[in-house]
Amino acid sequence: MGRWDAYRALLTSARESGYTVMALHDWLAAPPDEPCLVLRHDVDQQPVAALRMAAIERELGVRATWYFRWRTAHPAVVRRIADGDGVVGLHYETLTRVVLERGGSAADEDLIEECRALLRREVAAFQSRFGPVRTICPHGDTRVPGVDNHVLLRGQDPRGFGVEFDGNEALRGRRLGAWLTDRRGGREWKDDADPHALISQGVTPLLAVVHPNNWTSRWYAAADRALSSVLPGVSRLP
Numbered sequence: 299m300g301r302w303d304a305y306r307a308l309l310t311s312a313r314e315s316g317y318t319v320m321a322l323h324d325w326l327a328a329p330p331d332e333p334c335l336v337l338r339h340d341v342d343q344q345p346v347a348a349l350r351m352a353a354i355e356r357e358l359g360v361r362a363t364w365y366f367r368w369r370t371a372h373p374a375v376v377r378r379i380a381d382g383d384g385v386v387g388l389h390y391e392t393l394t395r396v397v398l399e400r401g402g403s404a405a406d407e408d409l410i411e412e413c414r415a416l417l418r419r420e421v422a423a424f425q426s427r428f429g430p431v432r433t434i435c436p437h438g439d440t441r442v443p444g445v446d447n448h449v450l451l452r453g454q455d456p457r458g459f460g461v462e463f464d465g466n467e468a469l470r471g472r473r474l475g476a477w478l479t480d481r482r483g484g485r486e487w488k489d490d491a492d493p494h495a496l497i498s499q500g501v502t503p504l505l506a507v508v509h510p511n512n513w514t515s516r517w518y519a520a521a522d523r524a525l526s527s528v529l530p531g532v533s534r535l536p
Contacts, residue, residue: 367388413450433464
């Protein structure tokens with residue numbers, strides 16, 4: 299079975315413990331004085347799974363910031379998330395993709411500048427498909443260790459890329475009580491973190507980077523992959 303009830307329980311527990319549950323973009327704009335659980339979703343696989351997670355959040359009256367890779371930016375899914383009051387952005391892989399395709403080094407300044415120009419075009423393409431984009435955020439790739447997409451925005455004005463902020467860079471200099479990253483549908487969290495324990499202790503702010511595909515069942519994951527292979531209009535990198 300999927301772990302959707304566990305996700306709903308996490309949000310409910312936070313709210314019942316006096317936490318404000320809010321989207322990353324809202325927290326960056328106006329962090330509250332009270333304890334808060336900040337939601338960011340990385341749609342790395344199975345875009346349809348994002349709709350299940352978004353439905354739970356709508357049911358509870360909360361929202362999140364959503365980052366889609368080109369491979370998961372299915373137009374119908376992205377538009378439904380955006381229409382449901384979520385802020386969507388590009389989970390960019392520009393530098394790692396180029397290095398995988400033709401080699402190179404993250405220390406190559408010419409390559410960095412080339413990829414920054416390419417990222418600007420990618421953001422423009424994403425905006426042309428899905429409307430105005432306020433934010434982008436880097437995605438990693440274990441196939442190219444030592445190469446991090448985040449260097450493209452490090453020290454840069456995000457407005458030069460057509461957005462208000464980078465989801466990682468905007469956190470620099472801001473205090474977090476804990477950065478939580480889900481593993482295996484909430485059964486495990488990175489660094490053995492326990493979000494329920496942190497909530498009971500009143501730790502704040504809690505940033506939860508949650509991947510919808512991690513909360514699906516094995517059956518659902520297989521069905522979603524099959525469905526995605528036949529659905530028309532799956533967004534690809536232009």
